[in-house]
Amino acid sequence: MxxxxxxxxxxxxxxxxxxxxxxxxxGHPTSSMSAADLMAVLLANHLRYDFDQPDHPGNDRFVLSKGHASPLLYSAFKAAGAIDDDELLTFRKLGSRLEGHPTPQRLPWVETATGSLGQGMPIGVGIALAGKRLDHADYRVWVLCGDSELAEGSIWEAAEHAGYEHLDNLTVIVDVNRLGQRGATRHGHDLDAYARRFRAFDWHTIEIEGHDVDAVDRAYGEAISTTGQPTAIIARTLKGKGVKATEDREGLHGKPLKDADEAIEELGGVRDLRVRVHAPPATPAPRTAGRDGLDLPRWDKGEEVATRDAYGKALAALGAAHGDVVALDGEVGDSTRSEFFAKEHPERYFECYIAEQQMVATAVGMSRRGWVPYASTFAAFLTRAYDFVRMAAVSGSGLNLNGSHSGVSIGQDGPSQMGLEDLAMMRAIHDSTVLYPSDANQTAKLVAAMADLDGVRYLRTSRGESPVIYGPDEEFPVGGSKVLRASDGDRLTIVAAGVTLHEALRAADALHEEGIPVRVIDLYSVKPVDRDTLRRAAEETGCLLTVEDHREEGGLGDAVCDAFVDGRPTPRLVRLAVRTMPGSASPEEQLHAAGIDAESIAASARLLVEEAVVR
Known part of the structure; x- marks a missing residue:
């Protein structure tokens, strides 16, 4: 044009x-109006995209990081002929595909759910990285950001990562309209303040007047021709541009215009221009990642193996069998054991350094491109990236997360390193799967099973070694459990997983010697939970005792409670969990201090069956 x-x-x-x-x-029309010229030039002159084939391997990828400006995105879809005017006017209505903030669950042309500001750019970095190092394709990634969201730390994690990786297939367009939700932004219209920050991370920067379509056009061309660096186009714009009553005025964020008809007339009236978006290049179909026979590592019963070690070895084996599996880590690969994958498959391993938000965002971007990511860090540090995990579920992303060093059982490192809230966090994610293996063979089978699940999948692993209790041919279906001790005369049921399962087994053996038979259930699938087995145990033993190396709230105990929310009588239920603030001590001392070791479990069981012995 x-x-x-x-x-x-x-x-x-x-x-x-x-x-x-x-x-x-x-809705947010004023935020859309500021970026309208930026979008118009991109759509008409530079974007290469086939709206009839949103999965075309040569399509450029566009991410609207300022997701509240969704009216602009949907208006662009209309101009491209992807939706019609009738659908445009269903915006934000029940059943409409045009939600307040766009999601790929509804529209195939949306790359990722946005609206939680500061996420679109990090995910765009992940898509661009996939293009460079995995797809080996020449599609470009365009991200439209608002200036307000540049206050988010995740933006600068993304900026550093993109500069470090020389992602010259990435262009970020910053709509500097000066106004946030409640007033002026930190830097207002100081374009150089933003440009200096991007340049510090080795970006090529271009400062322009965002309503000068020729300047915008030249800037896009310059970005495309820039090699070795990502490009940030810093565009000065006016919020509410084109309407005197709204232009550059505070207090209008997130509100429809008071007199829409008058504003439309001032803007020149309704138009029905159609844009012939440039077709993507005739790119060969992406290589089909092979899936050969999976040869998981095997351990003999009685061996002492940390589940984190089993995770790393199983992940490496999975990578050998599944060419679509990629691994990411936050600079703790020697601890999470993802380094085993890195050594065998370096071309599919991504070091994200201590930037957990960017790590999860990269995984989301790669998932969008059809890869199967496994992202690993300490369970405690996933709290930093929780909003990205939450939004991954909104996007419907297939994402595997591993949290190692969970619970007080890590020992002397102290509470800052202990994942004690992770089960609660991950159980709360929509349609998530939460797994907590107790031995090496179980871990390996669950690592493999995660690859074919949908949604967000979380695997919790432990630092210390524990005995292998299952044979290598044992199966562990997601949603199942294992009954490891059972008899007709069981007085109660102990439900545990991971570290506490081994403590529960020791307690059960001690109680058996005292003539107190108890049932022990390995609840390795924390979500979905095995309701049938738990209900049967409640009916047959009358009491459930849950034991977890986790906070009381939201973890294993709550998962067990979920088995009894259908209105049936709730059994007697007692929970042992970490209720104090731990310090530094040995793993054994930590478990005892938290009241979740074998001695504590046995003592609680004696009280529950009224068999306590005075000593």
């Missing part, structure tokens, strides 16, 4: 953004 046509297209995008928000009675 020529300059005049681009100006007209920009005005159409503004008008349609105003119309969509007016029809909904809510």
């Amino acid at each position: 020529n300059s005049d046509e681009l100006v007209e297209l920009g005005q159409q995008l503004r008008v349609d953004s105003v119309r969509a928000a007016a029809a909904a009675g809510s």
